[in-house]
Amino acid sequence: MATATSTGVDGPGRCAYDGEATAFAFDSPAGETLSWTFVGIRGVDDQVPEPTVRKILGTVRLVDSTP
Numbered sequence: 001m002a003t004a005t006s007t008g009v010d011g012p013g014r015c016a017y018d019g020e021a022t023a024f025a026f027d028s029p030a031g032e033t034l035s036w037t038f039v040g041i042r043g044v045d046d047q048v049p050e051p052t053v054r055k056i057l058g059t060v061r062l063v064d065s066t067p
Contacts, residue, residue, distance in 0.1 A: 001022065001023070001024045001057070002022070002023050003020065003021065003022045003023075003050075004020070004021050004023075005018065005019065005020045005021075005042060006018055006019045006020075006042075017041040017042065017043060017044060018041070018042040018043050019039065019040065019041060019042055020039075020040055020041075020042045021037060021038065021039045021040075022037070022038045022050075022053050022054075022057065023035060023036070023037040023038075024036045024037075024057055024060065028062060029062070034062075036057065036060050038053050038056065038057070040053075
């Protein structure tokens, strides 16, 4: 798992807010590398707090998608 942030991205044609991303990668039983990523805005009133992102991440499960 890794978390990265961006700052100072304001300018013409760019985002008006700093960002934050949390990514999680793992191997499936079939040997495939799978990932889950949350991307959000940082420094705003309704920013998703890190404990909430980790709680969501904790719900990631492998499921059999074979019909």
